[in-house]
Amino acid sequence: MNITHAKALIDTTWTQSIEPCLKSYIAIPNQSPLFDPDWAAHGHMDAAATLLATWCRAQSLTGLSVEVVRLAGRTPLIYVEVEGSAPGEVLLYGHYDKQPEFTGWELGLGPWTPVVRDGRLYGRGGADDGYAIFSSLTAIRVLQAQGIAHARCVLLIEGSEESGSTDLPAYVTHLADRLGQPELVICLDAECGNYDQFWLTTSLRGNVVGTLSVEMLTEGVHSGMGTGIAAGPMRIARGLLDRVENVHNGDIVIEELHVKTPALRIAEARVAARILGDSVAGKLPFVNGAQAQSSDPVELLLNSTWKPTLAITGADGLPALQSAGNVLLPRVALKLSLRLPPTLDGAAAAARVQAVLEADPPYGAQVRFDIGSALGGWHAPPLATWLSEAVQAASLAFYGAEAVSMGTGGSIPFIGMLAERYPATQFLVTGVLGPHANAHGPNEFLDLNTVRKVTGAVASVLAAHARATKNAHIDAQSTMHQ
Numbered sequence: 001m002n003i004t005h006a007k008a009l010i011d012t013t014w015t016q017s018i019e020p021c022l023k024s025y026i027a028i029p030n031q032s033p034l035f036d037p038d039w040a041a042h043g044h045m046d047a048a049a050t051l052l053a054t055w056c057r058a059q060s061l062t063g064l065s066v067e068v069v070r071l072a073g074r075t076p077l078i079y080v081e082v083e084g085s086a087p088g089e090v091l092l093y094g095h096y097d098k099q100p101e102f103t104g105w106e107l108g109l110g111p112w113t114p115v116v117r118d119g120r121l122y123g124r125g126g127a128d129d130g131y132a133i134f135s136s137l138t139a140i141r142v143l144q145a146q147g148i149a150h151a152r153c154v155l156l157i158e159g160s161e162e163s164g165s166t167d168l169p170a171y172v173t174h175l176a177d178r179l180g181q182p183e184l185v186i187c188l189d190a191e192c193g194n195y196d197q198f199w200l201t202t203s204l205r206g207n208v209v210g211t212l213s214v215e216m217l218t219e220g221v222h223s224g225m226g227t228g229i230a231a232g233p234m235r236i237a238r239g240l241l242d243r244v245e246n247v248h249n250g251d252i253v254i255e256e257l258h259v260k261t262p263a264l265r266i267a268e269a270r271v272a273a274r275i276l277g278d279s280v281a282g283k284l285p286f287v288n289g290a291q292a293q294s295s296d297p298v299e300l301l302l303n304s305t306w307k308p309t310l311a312i313t314g315a316d317g318l319p320a321l322q323s324a325g326n327v328l329l330p331r332v333a334l335k336l337s338l339r340l341p342p343t344l345d346g347a348a349a350a351a352r353v354q355a356v357l358e359a360d361p362p363y364g365a366q367v368r369f370d371i372g373s374a375l376g377g378w379h380a381p382p383l384a385t386w387l388s389e390a391v392q393a394a395s396l397a398f399y400g401a402e403a404v405s406m407g408t409g410g411s412i413p414f415i416g417m418l419a420e421r422y423p424a425t426q427f428l429v430t431g432v433l434g435p436h437a438n439a440h441g442p443n444e445f446l447d448l449n450t451v452r453k454v455t456g457a458v459a460s461v462l463a464a465h466a467r468a469t470k471n472a473h474i475d476a477q478s479t480m481h482q
Contacts, residue, residue, distance in 0.1 A: 075159030084152030094132025198395035305407030390464030
């Protein structure tokens with residue numbers, strides 16, 4: 001591959017074609033079904049899918065076909081296929097649904113207001129992960145422009161990832177005959193430790209999301225009359241949370257939610273920690289005086305990729321401060337998000353948490369833990385030699401630095417699903433969500449220089465896959481004729 005020509009084509013395509021379309025995409029408030037149950041009536045999801053598919057159809061690619069697949073009651077899926085000029089198949093994955101707005105956006109920025117500042121495109125969904133469809137097709141275009149062979153490529157761009165990929169299994173079943181048997185899956189929905197080198201994700205945590213509700217009274221009563229007689233529901237909830245999490249250090253106290261971290265992943269964390277140093281904690285927007293749970297970056301990396309953790313992400317039953325009178329509340333509900341070790345069974349973990357929270361409710365209160373979703377994680381299979389070498393070559397060519405492997409603390413349900421379906425498949429999971437990119441929160445941004453590098457790296461890996469598959473095909477034929 002001529003790297004200079006590749007970079008020039010990528011830069012031109014991003015500047016002239018992709019950025020304008022990506023800005024239009026960011027402006028569409030197509031929140032995932034979990035956050036917008038009336039998505040079908042609102043029409044935003046269809047608008048986003050149509051916009052992206054229209055851009056795809058305009059690309060000058062040999063053997064290109066684009067389809068928006070719609071199953072009844074499910075978010076549309078964008079299916080793109082590019083015929084191969086070499087043996088083999090590659091599946092490229094992304095999603096176009098978005099998280100809610102959230103608060104705290106800087107002046108002049110907003111979730112549905114695309115703004116470019118200092119080489120970063122701000123707005124919801126650009127980095128997580130609306131860029132994926134653009135980078136994937138542009139990577140293929142780089143190869144075709146230079147006459148470099150590539151395998152048959154299928155893009156699946158779903159619309160329910162932020163809701164736990166609830167619609168995706170039905171589409172995978174529906175399209176099973178067309179998906180084939182990919183030797184390589186490329187996912188562009190992950191993180192990067194910095195913007196200076198290519199990052200390979202080697203694990204993803206599972207996730208249990210549910211609502212803990214505590215009811216003590218049928219209605220609120222005067223706090224002076226009720227306290228001391230009835231326990232407050234928040235105090236009961238606090239005690240129940242202690243059954244799950246050590247309040248002093250954040251450790252999860254349910255033994256069944258822990259696994260032994262593989263030695264290889266510990267070694268990877270040490271390498272990543274040496275590279276990232278203080279930025280492991282520094283990537284988070286701590287208030288003045290606040291600090292991380294540890295000063296050891298290795299410990300922090302393993303905490304956020306292989307340890308179970310708990311976050312309270314929402315509450316109900318608590319009046320806003322300005323309207324909070326002297327009332328003993330009748331009920332509170334807390335939304336819990338538990339991140340699970342990559343190799344833990346999500347359904348079993350959810351059942352265990354539910355049993356722990358609902359057992360022996362204090363004072364006979366009505367306690368429920370309603371499970372919203374229970375997803376397992378993913379632990380990467382060993383890298384094939386060709387892919388390990390290809391990742392390093394791609395990083396050196398487009399970043400000028402060696403690639404780094406690291407676990408990711410988030411969840412991508414599709415990867416675990418595909419790993420079960422295709423146990424012999426190799427995975428390249430990477431992304432552009434580096435320090436302060438802040439997916440799901442305020443001021444989410446896509447680093448426009450990094451996304452160009454990722455695009456080139458994907459092209460390089462696709463070319464390496466074609467060479468490896470071709471060599472394997474020749475070897476197989478040679479063995480057959482001997």
